[in-house]
Amino acid sequence: MITNVSIVSVWVRDLDESLAFYTDVLGFEKGDDVQLGPDYRWLTVRHPEQPELNLHLTTPGAPLSSELVEAMRRAQADGGLPGVGLTVDDCHKTCEELRAKGVEFLQEPADRPYGIEALIRDNSGNWLVLVEPKELDPKDLSEADLG
Known part of the structure; x- marks a missing residue:
């Protein structure tokens, strides 16, 4: 029986730079950092309030096909890969706070039926x-909101 989600992979360009971003900017803690052979490093971060869920920071590479690796790198360059949702208080x-640390915003905070959201x-x-x-509140939803 599945009991929970424990690992979510996030595709990144550079492991060390992403480790610094997720720990120094977003406040995550470093988890596992293991070199598995010459070409693969297992690196995770986790939020201190949710240590059972690890974000696996990984770069496109073997064992993926070279065509898929290239497609993923193009998607990264275009900013086209999804990441994760983060709950904030x-x-x-x-x-x-994040703007002061130089974080790029795609969307300023906006009211939504489910809360305030920023990208x-x-x-x-x-x-x-x-x-x-x-x-x-289902009353807050209209047909226009549902697309």
């Missing part, structure tokens, strides 16, 4: 969603 304040990029171009959640 105060979206506006968190955004001010940022990590240093590899991945989209990260910041959400200050609120109780979802």
Whole structure:
């Protein structure tokens, strides 16, 4: 029986630079850092409030095909890879703190039916969603909101 999600992979350009971004900028802690052979490094970070969930920072490479690696690198260069959603307690304040650290914003904090949401990029171009959640009231949804 599956009991939880424990690892989510995030494709990055450079492991050391991404480790610094996720720890120094976002406040995650370094998890595992193991060199497995000459061409593969297993690197994880985790949030101190949720240590059971690891973000596996990884670069496109073997055993993926060279065509897939190239496609992923193009998507990274275009900022087209999704990242993860991060819960925040105060979206506006968190955004001010991250802006002071040089984080790139794709969307300023905006009210949504489920809370206040902002979009940022990590240093590899991945989209990260910041959400200050609120109780979802179905009355707040209209057909226009559902697309």
